[in-house]
Amino acid sequence: MTDPTDKAEEQAILAQATxxxxxxxxxxxxEQDWLNFEAWLESDPRHQAAFTQVEALWLDLDSNSEDAEQTKVVEFRPRASARWAGVLPWGALAAAGVAALTFFVAYKPIPRPALASEQVIEVAENExxxxxxxxxxxxxxxGTRLTLSADAQGQKVQIRSGAVTFHLKHDPSRRLTVLAQGQRIIDIGTVFTTRVVNSSLIVQVAEGEVEIGPTSSQGAALRVHGGEALVRPAGGAVSRIVAADLSSLRRPYQNAPLAQVAIDLSRFYSRPIKVDGExxxxxxxxxxxVLDSEDVVARRLETYLPIKARFSPEALTFAPR
Amino acid sequence: MSAAKPSLTDTYLAKRPELVRFFSSRLGSPSAAEDLVQELYFKLDKVDAGEVRDPVAFLYRLGWNLMLDQMRHRRRATVRDQAWSDAAVDTLGATALDSAPAADKVLEGRQRLAQLMTALEELSPQTQRVFRLHKFEGLTHTETATRLGISRSAVEKHVSAALKHLLARRK
Structure with missing residues (x-):
């Protein structure tokens, strides 16, 4: 039996939280209100729990508009989406994912190409x-090497190395399969980036969702949603990360020009990294x-080189100090 | 002559440690707090600083909204894929991946919402109006107050009363 005074006290705390x-x-x-609030939260562990309950209620009420959002139809504009995926800081992807449960419905029929001609695409380091x-x-x-092919099931992109960002319409009648490092990625109408770096696979989903599973089996597949990312070290287990954290990855440089470091780093972050001046x-x-957040990496380079990092929504630029 | 008003970015840089401390305790994780506060920085670009009355309170509020957005997003993902926990990193064995949508969770959420909407109708018409405008139509307290011709503190009281009632009926 719960002590009635406990119950009353619990009610009182919940009322305060509300x-x-x-x-x-x-x-x-x-500002003072926020400081007082912080003091209130810290004065009793039950305060934090009660406040979290109010937040949970607030979010429960959101599901009201959620269904409507998911069925909303927006026009798919590859350029605008490309900007989104390119401009958003890595950490903001989670937020982007929230707004991105929108699918394109209309599509222009494209004649299916005749079977299986394989096309190899290689892109030079600096373009x-x-x-x-x-x-x-x-x-x-x-620096990307990929093979593009098509068969009755749809198009296939096999990524050997490098990074590719896909902007795809939702169209259940066709299928695009991305193959990389023994994994098969199937899109469900989405914007996502696939990277192969030193045999590790990184899949970062900006909008919509993709399904990822080993090429060898038909069964087990994992869905990765907008704002999430997946990392699979060479031959290792898959781990899913929320607002992605690349800090398990390290990039060594030996006497590399900053221009080259910038090109290399650009592959890991959503904004291009540029160098100002020859x-x-x-x-x-x-x-x-260590590939932490863009910001941390920029600060680290600033300590080693006479440069200053400048952040803008379009790019991270290193300029002479 | 008054000194130039510090920019929102200046305020951010000055208050960054306090923000990280606050959100560390809210999120139960210093690294999650770091990420959130970092993300906050990128949001500042889009803000018209002239509109902000109390920059520090504004930063806390913006961070809180981000936090709620993240929770919201995670909930949606969880509904479709209950296999992963609230932890920031979840390692899944390559063979143990399961993405079966949690149909029962979807249903549960709908039922809970229906229950809450019924409970909302038990409130006084004015409290309902205030709550709907603020919560479902996304009006700020000030906008809600103007729309209904009441004071801002009245709006706050109605919102609090509605939440208390809904919490009591949520059990």
């Missing part, structure tokens, strides 16, 4: 290329970079 919630949602909340696909388009990053481009870097 008052805090309403207060902090108002436009009048001040990138956009290729047209039956279901949309793909941006192929520098002198800065020629600076050389030797060391190992």
């Amino acid at each position: 008052d805090w919630f309403a207060n902090l949602r108002s436009d009048d909340a001040s 990138s290329r956009t290729i047209a696909l039956q279901k949309g388009s793909a941006v192929v990053a520098g 002198d800065a481009a020629k600076l050389r870097f030797t060391g190992v970079l």
